[in-house]
Amino acid sequence: MPTKNKEIGLAIVGCGTIGRIRAEIARAYPGVGWIGLCDIKSDIGQKLAEDVQADFFTTDFRELLARPEITATIIATDENFHFEPTMLAIQQGHDLFIEKPLATDARQSAQILSAIEETGVDAVIGYTQRFRRRFLAIKERLITGQIGDVHSVVTRAFMNRMVPIATVQRTQERATLTPMVVSGTHSLDMSLWLMEGKKPVSVYARSTDRVLGAWGTKDSTFGIFTMDDGSIFSMNISWALPEVWPGAVYGIEIGIVGSEGVIDIEDTHRDLVMATNVAQGAGYAPEGYKAPDRHVEFLTSYPPGDLHLGQLWGPMREETNAWYQRLYAGLDTPHATAQDGHRNLLFTMAMDVSAKRGEPVALPPDPAELMAELS
Structure with missing residues (x-):
């Protein structure tokens, strides 16, 4: 687990609904010392940067993830665009929070999991209902x-x-x-x-x-x-x-x-x-x-929860704060692991393959075979 009481330098790639929620919670968390944001839609990203007083904003995730202040990254892009920023964050050694799924391509999901395991970065997946x-x-x-x-x-x-x-x-x-x-x-x-x-x-x-x-x-x-x-x-x-x-x-x-x-x-x-x-x-x-x-x-x-007093209350608040506590104070948390996320993707895709074939599918399936059939 991360070193106790290590100040968090946070990057958030994707400033839509979920990225906004996690950024607002980050701004209120005392262990987060630096926030950088990225979104390809500059108007959405700039608005969030103003609202949470972010330290940095760009429309290029490569520029963001190269910043030396960053210790942890949240991947909150659309489902089809997780792979490249996730792999770059892993290469940079960042702790990771990846909105589900790891990727929508089973082969890319396997690559992400392999990179996480090889580098030993602490990575969790966004399955909010666990909280x-x-x-x-x-x-x-x-x-x-x-x-x-x-x-x-x-x-x-x-x-x-x-x-x-x-x-x-x-x-x-x-x-x-x-x-x-x-x-x-x-x-x-x-x-x-x-x-x-x-x-x-x-x-x-x-x-x-x-x-x-x-x-x-x-x-x-x-x-x-x-x-x-x-x-x-x-x-x-x-x-x-x-x-x-x-x-x-x-x-x-x-x-x-x-x-x-x-x-x-x-x-x-x-x-x-x-x-x-x-x-x-x-x-x-x-x-x-x-x-x-x-x-x-x-x-x-x-x-995610419900709004009151301009704040979100509910499981996504619990999940996000628990992750910041995991990074800052080294606490154990019930987050889904990268292994859980990859398994879940393979099993959901196996259901789609089984429905297409009209016959049972053995588990775990091969990622390449899944993509060959589903694509």
């Missing part, structure tokens, strides 16, 4: 054996279609921008984290694209994993729900059955409902896309 109190409480019950040996897990995720539309309209490279790779990966990571110690050995999946096929992606993917000890795990996601679906982004249900008990998780946010005559915008509005007004909303269903 919610409910999941940490469940994790503790599982590692202390409160329900015995887990043998069956069922996970279901529902999302409105704003996320896939916003994701695919930013690029024509859409072959790997599927429900599982982009969003189901969060549910997959959560379930495998809760099932820690069990190794998936095969997956069988099916998909459909009746609604979102016109956008170049799929509607839903359902899959069943078999683990090395015979346990089974089903992972189902649909991100094609209508725009008026009350969830700002997503809702998850997870059932975990063990030899001595069960944990049943309803994380759909239906316990906090607002109905109003005041029109509500889409929870995740794609740029230039006119979504219908919503009048019912499941509050707290925006994954």
Whole structure:
């Protein structure tokens, strides 16, 4: 782990919604002594630089990552553009926070993981939901054996279609921008984290694209994993729900059955409902896309958290501050590792390959074979 009480010189590559959140939290963290920003859209980057009083801004990530002040880098670009800045940050020896996925190309993901392991840099992946109190409480019950040996897990995720539309309209490279790779990966990571110690050995999946096929992606993917000890795990996601679906982004249900008990998780946010005559915008509005007004909303269903007093409160605040504490004070944290991130990408892509073939796929798959089939 990093040296205790080492002042952080922070680079953030990508100044969109997530980069902004993490930069604002960094400015308030006393262990961050220097902040540099990069975004190819100078207006967005300059605005964030002004708002957080950044020490440096550029539209060239190479210029930023060459700065001698930097000790740690956050990669918060669009999914398709992680590889080059991540590899450069690794070469510079920076500690890393990489928004999921490591890359959208499995071969590049493998290269990133190999470079991280070879250099020994401390790298974590952005799986924010690990930092919610409910999941940490469940994790503790599982590692202390409160329900015995887990043998069956069922996970279901529902999302409105704003996320896939916003994701695919930013690029024509859409072959790997599927429900599982982009969003189901969060549910997959959560379930495998809760099932820690069990190794998936095969997956069988099916998909459909009746609604979102016109956008170049799929509607839903359902899959069943078999683990090395015979346990089974089903992972189902649909991100094609209508725009008026009350969830700002997503809702998850997870059932975990063990030899001595069960944990049943309803994380759909239906316990906090607002109905109003005041029109509500889409929870995740794609740029230039006119979504219908919503009048019912499941509050707290925006994954990063919620705004109050001009600040974000919730799991992304916890996750980001925990990372700064990891760097500054050397604390252990529940962040996903680079190994977790690469595994998650391979398994989500394996689900897509299985759905395409209509037959099970052995795990872990070969990155080159995945890309040859998916591309």
